[in-house]
Amino acid sequence: MKNKPPENPAFRMTPQRAEILRFLDGNKSHPSAEDIYARLKRKFPGMSFATVYNTLQTLISNGQLAEIKIDAARKRFDPGLTPHHHLLCVRCGLIADLPARRQAPPKGAPKGFKILICNVEYYGICPACGRGGNKEKISWKKK
């Protein structure tokens, strides 16, 4: 994601928003709203959670950010707008990006269904967990 303001003229680049954009720029960790809030709080101790959600919502409507639904417990956000797939370790929760391969149009789709996006997720066991390195079953913070 390029770290510059959206074309939308109503979008004001405030310090909080600039910092959110800076944090997301090139970030491959698929942060949750809380991750972003925790990070921003360091720089803006008085910051509100609502600002994070508002900004994320704005960025999504502007097409600058995607929400990924891999984690049922919380929303995660992905600034990587070049098409890519996700690889998820069911033991430790690691989420990695994969280069997208060309996806053939699906067979069996109803006539007239217009496909916009294709999402591919692979679930499996990462090398560390496979070796028994990660004792934790699920390391995603539940708190």
Next chain:
Amino acid sequence: MKNKPPENPAFRMTPQRAEILRFLDGNKSHPSAEDIYARLKRKFPGMSFATVYNTLQTLISNGQLAEIKIDAARKRFDPGLTPHHHLLCVRCGLIADLPARRQAPPKGAPKGFKILICNVEYYGICPACGRGGNKEKISWKKK
């Protein structure tokens, strides 16, 4: 899904569980916990929501049911255990099944990552919405 008790000897087939299984058997509507609860309530007015969640959790651990994460607002459950993909209308929320096509192993996965499941979701506009038939932007009940 076959409507019979799992092999797990600790699984007791109670009337509530039998009814949940019957409701899920062959159900392609990807019901949420609330959908299931609402339906079961007709037959068991005294039923608790916790029973629904407990049973669903048990069925998932037994590998009899899959949780699908297409809808960020609530969990949905899919008894169709034969591999298949999902097609989702971003306007009306319709979720349809697609026959799974053979998915080639992903390129770029870390060495030693053991793939277990591959999930493919197509997002788009269904024929009805494309024709402007569905005026509702999102018909998923938001309450």
Next chain:
DNA sequence: TTTCATAAGTAGAATCGTTCTAACCTAAGA
């Protein structure tokens, strides 16, 4: 059949991520 251990069910509280609301703040244009 009675006893007993334990799985399952219930009501309702608790949790927690997310959204909403109302008040205030601030930048920018008139």
Next chain:
DNA sequence: TCTTAGGTTAGAACGATTCTACTTATGAAA
């Protein structure tokens, strides 16, 4: 400077899910 509208904030509200304490049902053993 005044006005306006978008942005921020604190905190309440919301809603899906989980947890807890308790009761009930089941099935095996005595």
